[in-house]
Amino acid sequence: DAGVIQSPRHEVTEMGQEVTLRCKPISGHDYLFWYRQTMMRGLELLIYFNNNVPIDDSGMPEDRFSAKMPNASFSTLKIQPSEPRDSAVYFCASSWTSGGATDTQYFGPGTRLTVL
Amino acid sequence: GDSVTQMEGPVTLSEEAFLTINCTYTATGYPSLFWYVQYPGEGLQLLLKATKADDKGSNKGFEATYRKETTSFHLEKGSVQVSDSAVYFCALSWGGYSTLTFGKGTMLLVSP
Numbered sequence: 001d002a003g004v005i006q007s008p009r010h011e012v013t014e015m016g017q018e019v020t021l022r023c024k025p026i027s028g029h030d031y032l033f034w035y036r037q038t039m040m041r042g043l044e045l046l047i048y049f050n051n052n053v054p055i056d057d058s059g060m061p062e063d064r065f066s067a068k069m070p071n072a073s074f075s076t077l078k079i080q081p082s083e084p085r086d087s088a089v090y091f092c093a094s095s096w097t098s099g100g101a102t103d104t105q106y107f108g109p110g111t112r113l114t115v116l
Numbered sequence: 117g118d119s120v121t122q123m124e125g126p127v128t129l130s131e132e133a134f135l136t137i138n139c140t141y142t143a144t145g146y147p148s149l150f151w152y153v154q155y156p157g158e159g160l161q162l163l164l165k166a167t168k169a170d171d172k173g174s175n176k177g178f179e180a181t182y183r184k185e186t187t188s189f190h191l192e193k194g195s196v197q198v199s200d201s202a203v204y205f206c207a208l209s210w211g212g213y214s215t216l217t218f219g220k221g222t223m224l225l226v227s228p
Contacts, residue, residue: 004159033215042220043205056215091159105216107159
């Protein structure tokens with residue numbers, strides 16, 4: 001399997017612009033997670049989906065952030081409008097949970113976002 | 117709420133030294149415990165895990181034992197290599213929901 005795929009790997013944009021980050025989870029996985037990593041705040045869970053349905057978006061910092069999962073093989077995280085404080089590395093992860101048992105999360109390589 | 121506390125880094129060692137990175141957790145009940153590793157420029161990857169008390173997880177020479185009496189899951193390796201230089205994250209999770217609660221990470225730097 002190719003693992004979790006994220007695109008783009010690097011994104012540089014100007015304040016006020018819309019940014020869309022993309023993620024393709026591992027085939028067959030039923031959970032998808034979006035994280036943000038910064039030096040100051042560490043690794044933060046933004047939102048996660050189960051079977052394409054958003055379960056908990058309490059980590060989304062503000063209304064400028066939105067996430068969708070239109071099907072089992074694709075998810076987007078959108079920031080509109082972007083601000084310099086959104087600069088971070090954004091990770092997507094997926095996992096497969098069977099019968100309520102916790103399983104491993106597999107992380108993508110991340111998207112490094114820089115907002116000027 | 118649940119939380120994970122890791123020792124502050126960076127941890128700086130010479131090659132072949134013994135490594136310990138401390139991790140303690142706060143949770144009601146008995147979560148599953150994990151160590152993830154992040155190499156420079158990459159995403160996190162699972163290093164090892166333990167799902168119940170007294171379980172020992174091991175991988176690539178690293179090991180950690182789930183100690184419920186001390187609510188700890190310390191990571192150890194007998195002889196580190198330069199290639200082990202990375203950031204190590206301790207995390208916990210609950211059955212039924214796959215969310216992970218991460219510690220802040222500990223950077224390990226190994227010099228030749």
